[in-house]
Amino acid sequence: MKISATFDSGAIEVVRLDDPTDIRLRLRKDNAADFHQWFHFRxxxxxxxxxxxxFENAGTAAYPGGWRDYRCVASYDRQNWFRIAATRFENGELIVDHTPAHDSVYYAYFEPYSHERHLDLVAxxxxxxxxxxRNLGSTVEGRDLDLVEVGQDAPGRVPIWIIARQHPGETMAEWFVEGLLERLLDGADPVARKVREQALLHIVPNMNPDGAVRGNLRTNAAGRNLNREWRAPDAxxxxxxxxxxxxxxxxxxxxFLDIHGDEALPYVFFSTAEEVPGFTAxxxxxxxxxxxxxxxVSPDFQTEExxxxxxxxxELLTLASKWVANHFGCVSLTLEMPFKDNAILPDAQVGWNGARSxxxxxxxxxxxxxxxGDGGDPARGA
Known part of the structure; x- marks a missing residue:
């Protein structure tokens, strides 16, 4: 047997591999920070x-509550991912039991979204x-920071910003953006047409390509949690x-919409702006x-949890959606999707996945x- 992780978003540490009935692994930390929870290996x-x-150190992961009712994802072809029912968390360890049907199988914390797929998407x-x-500039390691603009830059167009994947391990966020862009650019979709006519959308599909390629959970290549940098970002x-x-x-x-995934809560929900100073009626x-x-419009979304x-x-105003709400006075929301399944509409085969995102x-x-249709943003009187 062999385990490898030297590929895009690969991350694992092998402790022992001589016995298939007792493979010992450790979750690898982000390259420049102590966060660990993401894994992806072959x-x-x-x-x-x-x-x-x-997984011996699962109990010290960034979000140990994320292991409760969690099921590992696996794939033979890297296209179709399924959940492994025999996944459990006990005594501080994540345990996965599986009998692979083929000699090559991939395991991951969530369905990956590769940098190659990102490049294919923007192309x-x-x-x-x-x-x-458009290219906004370079990341810490020199990768392109891509900005997609949809709509015409003309007087009266409402400026909308959507960003995703500040936390690189939250791959569901870029799956979300792919689905949004596919509909938004559909010439036959009347909703998309009206949005394009009225707005200029600025969309960043991946805020953290360095962390994504490295297989980090939460930080960029310099060890910064980008969603705590908005009050005073370091160039x-x-x-x-x-x-x-x-x-x-x-x-x-x-x-403003900031797209994320939550390790612990098995729901789709918004983190809203009521606590932001200056939040008006x-x-x-x-x-x-x-x-x-x-x-x-989406039964997957709920507001109770x-x-x-x-x-x-x-930390409130260091977060993207909270800083934006305070600075621009507009509707500004963080969307969270589950790493597990969606408890209100569960799917035993795939759980929450890329397609649902x-x-x-x-x-x-x-x-x-x-x-x-409400006038762009009545909260700002425009």
């Missing part, structure tokens, strides 16, 4: 053998007559936020309309259109 030579894999988008791709250590924030200041922002009403419209007030404490991304156009 096992070879175990076809037909009952494999017992123990495909650039072929659309409705979109263009050297967190250029990704520095560059995006500067462009947002240039273009203005009337609606008008902003609350506009936010409520947006949230209710998504709930109406989510983050408790006070979760972010003094894409459908949610497509559904997001409906509340965006309603928001535009």
């Amino acid at each position: 096992l070879m030579g175990a076809a037909g053998k009952p494999v017992h894999m123990v 495909r988008v650039e072929q659309s007559p409705f979109a263009r791709v 050297v250590a967190s250029p990704e936020v520095f560059l995006v924030r500067a462009e947002m200041e240039r273009t203005d922002c009337a609606l 008008e902003a609350a009403a506009a936010q409520a309309r947006f949230v209710e419209t998504l709930r109406a 989510g983050y408790k007030p006070g979760r972010f404490g003094e 894409k459908r949610l991304g497509a559904a997001m156009l409906d509340p965006i259109l309603r928001h535009l």
Whole structure:
């Protein structure tokens, strides 16, 4: 048998591999920070053998609560991913039992979204007559920071910003953006057409390509958690936020969506802006309309479960959606999707996955259109 992880987003440490019934592994830390939870590796030579894999340090992961009711994902072709039912967390260890049908099998924390797929996505988008791709600058390690613009830069167009994957291990976020872009660029879709006519959308499919390629859970190559950098981004250590924030200041922002995944909660939900200083009654009403419209068009989304007030404490205005809500006075939301399954619409075979994230991304156009129909952002009187 052999385990390898020297590929895009690969991450694991092998402790012992001499016995398929007692494979010992450790979750690898982010390259420049102590966060660890993401894993992605290939096992070879175990076809037909009952494999017992123990992740010894799962109990010290960034979010140990994420292991409760979690099921590992696996794939033979890297296209179709399924959940392994025999996954459990006990005594501080994540244990996965599986009998591979083939000699080559991939295991991951969640369905990966590779940098090659990202490049394919932006290349495909650039072929659309409705979109263009701009380079905002370079990441810590020199990778391109891609910005997709959809709609015409003309007077009266409402500026909308959507960013994803500040935390690189939250791959569902870029799956979401892929689904949103596919619908948004569909010339036959009337909702997409109306959105394109009324808005100029600025979309960053992957805020953290360095961390994504490295197989990091939460940080960029310099060890910075990008979603704690928005109040005062560092041009050297967190250029990704520095560059995006500067462009947002240039273009203005009337609606902001930050797309994420949550390790512990098995729901799709928004983290809203009630706690942000200066949050007005008008902003609350506009936010409520947006949230209710998504709930109406997507049964995967719910409003009963989510983050408790006070979760972010003094960090509040270092977070993207909270800083934007405070700075621009617009509707500004963080969308969270589960790493596990969606408890209100479970799927025993795949759980929450890339395809479901894409459908949610497509559904997001409906509340965006309603928001535009309300006048762009009545919370700001525009």
